Amino acid sequence: MTAPLDLDGERRSWRLRLHGDWSLAAMAQIEDSLAGLPELHGALSCDWSGAESPGIGPTWALLARLAAIGAADLNVTHVGGPPRHLELLRKLAPPGEMSPIDGRDAPQGIEGIADRLGHWSIAQGRAARAATGFFGRVVAVCGEALTRLRALRVPSLVRHLYETGVTAIPIVALIAFLISVIVAYLGAQQLARFGADIFVVDLVTISVLREMGVLLTAIIVAGRSGSAFAAEIGVMQLNDEIDALRAMGMNPIELLVLPRILALVIAMPLLTILADAMGLAGGGLLAALQLDIPWTEFFNRLHEALSPTTFWSGMIKAPVFAVLIGMVGTYRGMQVRESARELGRLTTVAVVQSIFLVILADALFAVLYVKIDF
Amino acid sequence: MPQDAQAVIRVRGLVTRFGAQTVHDGLDLVVREHEIFGIVGGSGTGKSVLLRTILGLRQPDGGTVEIFGRDMQSLSRSGRETLVRSYGVTFQNGALISSLTVAQNIQLPLRENFALSEHTLDLLTGLNLALVGLPPDAAAKFPAQLSGGMVKRAALARALSLEPRLLFLDEPTSGLDPISAAAFDQLLLYLHTQLQLTVVMVTHDLDTLFRTCNRVGVLVDGRMVSDTLEGILSNPHPWIHEYFHGARARGAELETHG
Known part of the structure; x- marks a missing residue:
């Protein structure tokens, strides 16, 4: 050419x-x-x-x-x-060089590090203040809802109860059952060496009721509902729907955030009971099939292994985890601004952060329970 | 086609159905080279669907659509891609990619189709911004930081970036204040004459219609009545008469012809 x-x-x-x-x-x-x-x-x-x-x-x-x-x-x-x-x-304007489109020239070296650290610290401080503010507003609206029943938004609450609770039943049941079977199976192999097969029952009951039932439920719910909250509210934010609600004198926290969090607070303990029951069933089934421990003996042993507090020590955590997941999901959704990429990023952040907070809270509960001998 | 050699778009007997509802029933349309063709019609008469069908985004339920004499539906994949590159489109809400800056939006089709240096891309971006009358500092902004009028212009800049001969505009002036809308009309006329563009636009803005369009197509009863502006104004069809002689139309007409 x-x-x-x-x-x-x-x-x-x-x-x-x-x-x-x-x-x-x-x-x-x-x-x-x-x-x-x-x-x-x-x-x-x-x-x-x-x-x-x-x-x-x-x-x-x-x-x-x-x-x-x-x-x-x-x-x-x-x-x-x-x-x-x-x-x-x-x-047209005489064609000259275009100014560079991106890349503000940032300072280099020590100065650059200090610059970035400073900006980061300020951003983190602002984020912490914004999150605290959001938490405060939710609590305030929640307090208001106690005195004014209309603020409770029952139809919306029911819808979210269905979406976060009822539709989660199959997956929560299945996963709790399978994990418990795995724990029982692996535990039995170790315990059989000491001829202590029967302690599989203790292993399954205590681990499922105290930890695994509620933790698994929380992680599944964070993945399903935490992401859904962030995405739903985020898209509304992108469509200016949230601003529209505000402009019509409605409180988006009352309308969108509180029903979701309350629905989770109600659904999580119920799902945890289901997970506990399925976990025990899984353990019992494995004990009967693999270890020749009949159902009756399994339940006798179960009663001995349980202390009155075992069930409640797991169950108390459920609403706490629910609040964490609901808060993070809705907060991240409200933060979405401007672009589709923000929506994706904040939905991911919502899930990762809520799972992290759930596990952190679980660790704190563990320390607390040891201290007060619960 | 000797009788209509300069036809850029030719739609024959187009049928569009949604379930039991027939939106277009044997619609015919010809758009000739170098004209600005305005499509109007009541809400729900299928203006946007027609545009999407012409663009090849929707398969017709009957009839044929030809652009530059080629039928989108019968083309091979590569032929279709070539055809798609020969026209530019702006969507009603701009449809700028929200995670990219204006400059990146304009460069997107260029990067996809040609291997160009960054310097060249910047040069062409500057050109397209200047063509649509956006200041150079708009380049680094994200769509969410732009005003409505700037979004429309940026979308036009993106549509022009592959130097199309044919331009589709969906409601180019909706949501703009009258001054911005008038400026957009001016820009469109200017580009039309300077760049030899053929323009097809869907609009409800009668001012834009009177100021810019050579011919108008009105969607009524599932068909298209197309004529010059004068012809349409004297059309006896009751809906067309109401549309062009209603209270809101008179002002626009007076302003242009009075």
Whole structure:
């Protein structure tokens, strides 16, 4: 393929001939050839007669390059049937260098580190204050709902109860059952070495009731409902629906946030009871099939293994976890601004953060229970 | 097609159905080169569906749609991609990609189709911004930071970036104040004459219609009545008469012709 342009002439009289494809498709070659033009003085005659289907972009690039190389003094004339859009382009602001589109120049070295650390700290401080503010507002609205029943938004509450609770039943039941079977199976292999097979019952009951039932439920709910809360509220935020509610004098916290959190607070303990029951059933089934411990013996042993507090020590955690998941999900949803990418990012943050907070809270409960001997 | 050699778009006997409801029933439409063709019609008459069908985003339930003499539905995948690149589209709400800056939005089709240097991309971005009258500092902004008028212009800049000969505009002036809308009309007329564009626009804005369009197509009874503006104004069909001679139309008409 021939070069799209060639230059001849001498000293102060130049002739630039364009030929071949000058459409946008040939932009890369045109740009390369233009870059090869030297700095010129005097008069230049630009001959378009050989250029096929000249495009707007290439014409613009040519004008920009001619302006750059002829900055000192170059008198350009266009001959040979220049394209109609040439006049338009010449009238636009003279094509100069575009200012760099991104990348603010940030300070480097120690100064840069301090700069970033400072910005980060301020951002974290602001985020903490905003989160605390959100928590406060939710608590305030919750207090209001206790005295004014309409603020409770029962229809919305029921809908969320169905979506976060009822529809979660199959997956919670299945996972609790399977995990408990796995724990019983692995535990039995170890305990059989000491001839202590029967302690599988203790292992399953205590681990399921104290920890695993509620923790598994919380993680499943965080994955299902935490993400759904963030995404639903986030899309409403993107559509200005939240602003619309505010402008109509309605409180989005009361309308959107509180029903979701309350629904979780109600659904989580119920799901935990289900997970506990399925976990015990799984353990019992494995004991009967694998260890020849009949149902009756399993339940006798279960009664001995349980202390009165075992069930409640797990159950108390459920509403706490529910509040954490609900708060994080709705808060992240409310934070969505501007773009679809923000929505995806904050939905992910909602799930990761709520699972992290649930596990952190679980650790604190464990320490607390040991201290008070619960 | 000797009798209509310059037809850019030719729709024949288009049928569109949603379940039992027939929206277009044997619709015919011809858009000729270098004209600005306005499509109007009541809400629910299928203006946007028609646009989407012409663009090839929706398969017609009957009839054919040809752009530059080629039928989208019968083309191979690569032929279809080439055809799609030959026209530019702006959607009603701009449909700028919200996670990209204006500059990145404009560069998106360029990057996808050509291997260009960053310098060239910046150069072309500057060109497209200048063409639609956006200041250079709009380049680094995200769509959410732009006003409604700027979003419309940025969407137009993106639609122009592949240098199409044919431009589709869906409600280009909706949601703009009269001054911005008038400026947009001016811009459109200017680009139309300077860049030899053929424009098809769906609009409810009678001012825009009177100021810019050479021919108008009205969607009534599942078909399209297309004529020059004068022809449409004297059309006896009751809905068309009401549309162009109603209270809101008179002002626009006076302003343009009076």
